[in-house]
Amino acid sequence: MIPVAHPATGAAAVPAIEIRELHKSFGSNEVLKGIDFHVDQGEVVCVIGPSGSGKSTLLRCVNRLEEPTSGTVMVEGVDITDSETDLDGVRTRIGMVFQQFNLFPHLTVLRNLTLAQQRAKKRGKAEATEIARRNLEKVGLAEKADAFPAQLSGGQQQRVAIARALSMDPDMMLFDEPTSALDPELVGDVLEVMKQLAREGMTMMVVTHEMGFAREVGDRVVFMDGGVVVEQGKPEDVLGDPQHERTRLFLSKVL
Amino acid sequence: MKRSTRRRLIQGVLYAVFAAVVLFIILSADWGRIQSNFLDPEVAAAAFPEIVTIAAKNTIVYTAIAFVGGMLLGLLLALMKLSPVLPYRWLATGYIELFRGLPALLVIFGFAYAVPIAFGWRPPGGNAGAGLIGLIVVSAAYIAETIRAGIEAVPKGQVEAARSLGMNPAWTMLTVVLPQAFRIITPPLTNELVILIKDTSLLFIAGMAIGDRELTTFARDALTSQANATPLVVAALLYLVITLPLTQLVAKLERHNKRGR
Numbered sequence: 001m002i003p004v005a006h007p008a009t010g011a012a013a014v015p016a017i018e019i020r021e022l023h024k025s026f027g028s029n030e031v032l033k034g035i036d037f038h039v040d041q042g043e044v045v046c047v048i049g050p051s052g053s054g055k056s057t058l059l060r061c062v063n064r065l066e067e068p069t070s071g072t073v074m075v076e077g078v079d080i081t082d083s084e085t086d087l088d089g090v091r092t093r094i095g096m097v098f099q100q101f102n103l104f105p106h107l108t109v110l111r112n113l114t115l116a117q118q119r120a121k122k123r124g125k126a127e128a129t130e131i132a133r134r135n136l137e138k139v140g141l142a143e144k145a146d147a148f149p150a151q152l153s154g155g156q157q158q159r160v161a162i163a164r165a166l167s168m169d170p171d172m173m174l175f176d177e178p179t180s181a182l183d184p185e186l187v188g189d190v191l192e193v194m195k196q197l198a199r200e201g202m203t204m205m206v207v208t209h210e211m212g213f214a215r216e217v218g219d220r221v222v223f224m225d226g227g228v229v230v231e232q233g234k235p236e237d238v239l240g241d242p243q244h245e246r247t248r249l250f251l252s253k254v255l
Numbered sequence: 256m257k258r259s260t261r262r263r264l265i266q267g268v269l270y271a272v273f274a275a276v277v278l279f280i281i282l283s284a285d286w287g288r289i290q291s292n293f294l295d296p297e298v299a300a301a302a303f304p305e306i307v308t309i310a311a312k313n314t315i316v317y318t319a320i321a322f323v324g325g326m327l328l329g330l331l332l333a334l335m336k337l338s339p340v341l342p343y344r345w346l347a348t349g350y351i352e353l354f355r356g357l358p359a360l361l362v363i364f365g366f367a368y369a370v371p372i373a374f375g376w377r378p379p380g381g382n383a384g385a386g387l388i389g390l391i392v393v394s395a396a397y398i399a400e401t402i403r404a405g406i407e408a409v410p411k412g413q414v415e416a417a418r419s420l421g422m423n424p425a426w427t428m429l430t431v432v433l434p435q436a437f438r439i440i441t442p443p444l445t446n447e448l449v450i451l452i453k454d455t456s457l458l459f460i461a462g463m464a465i466g467d468r469e470l471t472t473f474a475r476d477a478l479t480s481q482a483n484a485t486p487l488v489v490a491a492l493l494y495l496v497i498t499l500p501l502t503q504l505v506a507k508l509e510r511h512n513k514r515g516r
């Protein structure tokens with residue numbers, strides 16, 4: 001196994017995420033056709049593209065919710081497609097936020113945040129609770145600790161989901177269209193929390209349709225179409241002066 | 256004939272047929288004999304208190320044992336059926352198909368008589384205990400399918416959320432999937448319980464000791480010894496006393512579940 005470089009030790013040479021020649025097929029349908037992709041530590045990368053372009057599948061390959069058909073996926077230098085890798089251990093370092101929130105509906109907000117801390121990180125109840133409350137505070141929902149998910153608005157649920165992921169003290173966060181299922185008036189609060197995370201230096205990979213967010217917060221924008229990375233670069237370049245016809249076509253539809 | 260006239264006419268005929276049937280039953284039945292054979296107060300009184308303290312109690316105890324046993328075995332089978340290990344899936348599928356396809360009476364009989372002979376092993380609790388194992392084995396097959404359906408009804412995103420937080424498959428199943436699955440299947444599980452209460456009557460085939468008799472066996476014995484069917488009616492009423500609150504509960508849970516969605 002390759003030794004893990006810890007971010008605190010300043011081994012910035014190891015990318016947070018490094019993907020090489022990634023292919024993924026569902027049956028005969030090839031969704032990812034050889035992706036090379038990386039996210040540096042502390043970097044905020046926004047992945048944009050039409051639906052069906054494979055961007056969510058790419059994101060889901062990073063913590064192996066989807067099994068890559070071929071290619072390598074390295075997280076902090078660890079090959080997560082290697083069967084010797086402690087996948088559960090790696091996953092505790094990768095926070096994931098879903099389009100549909102996926103909060104546990106049978107548990108209170110607080111329990112949603114403490115469950116995996118206790119079961120996967122083996123933290124004690126008191127410590128887990130303290131960390132959970134701190135993260136609820138951070139997303140502005142400290143007073144909802146004892147509520148059940150169904151009692152919250154979509155925007156509040158998504159902020160709880162972010163707090164849940166943060167409670168594992170992840171090194172990076174993956175966002176899978178985090179605002180796509182929200183009513184327009186609720187999008188702002190969620191984006192605000194994400195901006196704050198970016199300002200704190202969190203490594204983030206964000207699949208999104210929010211071009212404003214990508215432009216303002218993204219260090220880099222990656223445009224995908226048809227299972228390949230078509231073009232990438234600084235947000236102002238990709239969004240302001242796209243080099244490829246497919247990018248221009250897509251942006252003309254969404255901007 | 257006008258449409259509305261015809262509809263009224265048909266309705267009138269239906270009511271008339273109903274009234275005629277009821278009248279025929281009332282007039283032609285021998286109420287005196289029915290009362291002396293089925294509703295004899297003295298025979299009924301003689302059945303008490305044993306029909307409650309022994310028979311009804313045993314019915315409830317057997318139901319509880321069979322339900323708990325059936326749930327544990329059923330959960331194991333459901334997990335096996337969903338296991339990635341192919342032989343486990345085969346085993347669970349074979350078991351479920353076998354015991355759902357056989358009459359419960361036959362299985363209980365088999366466990367009560369054939370198993371002790373074949374394996375030289377007598378289950379605890381005498382014939383009642385042996386019969387109960389048969390009942391557990393049968394109910395587990397049905398409960399397994401119910402639990403499996405419940406597990407599959409939990410949205411896939413729940414498992415993904417738990418796994419992406421680093422929780423292993425076992426903890427995910429235990430703390431995220433099963434609690435939600437059991438919430439979903441509470442109405443059908445309560446239904447299984449009601450069916451099980453009635454199926455304890457099949458235990459008579461195992462041949463029960465005096466103190467082990469449940470409601471049906473007790474009533475049958477009383478029927479034979481007293482040459483009067485009143486104990487059957489008393490047993491029937493006691494079954495209803497046990498099952499009706501439960502079926503009401505099922506209806507209530509179903510309404511509650513609908514509201515929750």
